[in-house]
Amino acid sequence: MKPVLLIAVNFVREQRWPILVLLLWVLLLAFQGLMTELPREREDLLFIFKQVAVYVVVFSVFFGGSAIYNERRSRRILAVLAKDVARHQYLSGLVIGVTMACGLYCFTLGLTASWTLGQSGFQIRDVWLLMVCLAAASALAGTVALMFSTFLNPFFAAGGTAVVLLLPAVLERTVNRNLGIIVPAWELTATVVKSSFDSPVQISWTPILLALIETVLFWLMSTWIFKRVDIAVAVE
Numbered sequence: 001m002k003p004v005l006l007i008a009v010n011f012v013r014e015q016r017w018p019i020l021v022l023l024l025w026v027l028l029l030a031f032q033g034l035m036t037e038l039p040r041e042r043e044d045l046l047f048i049f050k051q052v053a054v055y056v057v058v059f060s061v062f063f064g065g066s067a068i069y070n071e072r073r074s075r076r077i078l079a080v081l082a083k084d085v086a087r088h089q090y091l092s093g094l095v096i097g098v099t100m101a102c103g104l105y106c107f108t109l110g111l112t113a114s115w116t117l118g119q120s121g122f123q124i125r126d127v128w129l130l131m132v133c134l135a136a137a138s139a140l141a142g143t144v145a146l147m148f149s150t151f152l153n154p155f156f157a158a159g160g161t162a163v164v165l166l167l168p169a170v171l172e173r174t175v176n177r178n179l180g181i182i183v184p185a186w187e188l189t190a191t192v193v194k195s196s197f198d199s200p201v202q203i204s205w206t207p208i209l210l211a212l213i214e215t216v217l218f219w220l221m222s223t224w225i226f227k228r229v230d231i232a233v234a235v236e
Contacts (some may be wrong), residue, residue, distance in 0.1 A: 146218075
């Protein structure tokens with residue numbers, strides 16, 4: 001377990017600048033909370049909150065899709081795996097690292113939104129329910145991207161991830177409304193985007209639980225693929 005945690009912490013450390021950029025967006029929400037006349041402009045605050053919230057899902061794809069590629073390009077992955085670290089441990093560390101980075105962002109955003117939106121009349125309980133949805137969606141999106149990154153470069157990994165995450169939304173609108181839950185990252189993100197001051201947040205725990213289960217399944221799939229990839233081949 002120790003190697004897995006060390007890989008996860010090292011991943012977060014290496015991604016400190018992208019994480020800092022994410023946290024700057026949270027500071028933007030806090031700044032708007034200071035400058036906005038509440039509650040008159042509370043809808044503007046809610047709009048910024050939704051916009052900032054969606055960024056973490058996008059960044060989770062970036063984190064997951066580029067992690068292995070960067071390690072293979074720098075040849076660091078060979079040094080890590082040479083130290084009696086199994087490939088499944090290595091991928092577990094990356095999954096936990098992506099989840100930690102996104103979890104840190106969701107926690108910071110939740111604290112900031114509790115203060116800014118809470119003053120505007122938005123229920124603090126609802127803020128944290130939305131953060132749970134956002135964290136589950138980010139973990140799933142990052143793991144799907146990591147799975148594709150085991151055999152694709154970051155650009156195509158991001159494209160494959162977009163297809164997997166957005167296809168249920170297309171099927172929901174063209175085939176059957178119930179198909180949107182197949183890969184629930186879209187549905188969980190939509191819950192955040194559709195939130196409003198007019199009605200309390202109503203979430204279903206089914207897509208959250210399904211997102212966690214699928215995160216584990218995509219992690220297992222990525223492990224199966226990664227064991228069959230020749231990592232000694234240089235990437236460009």
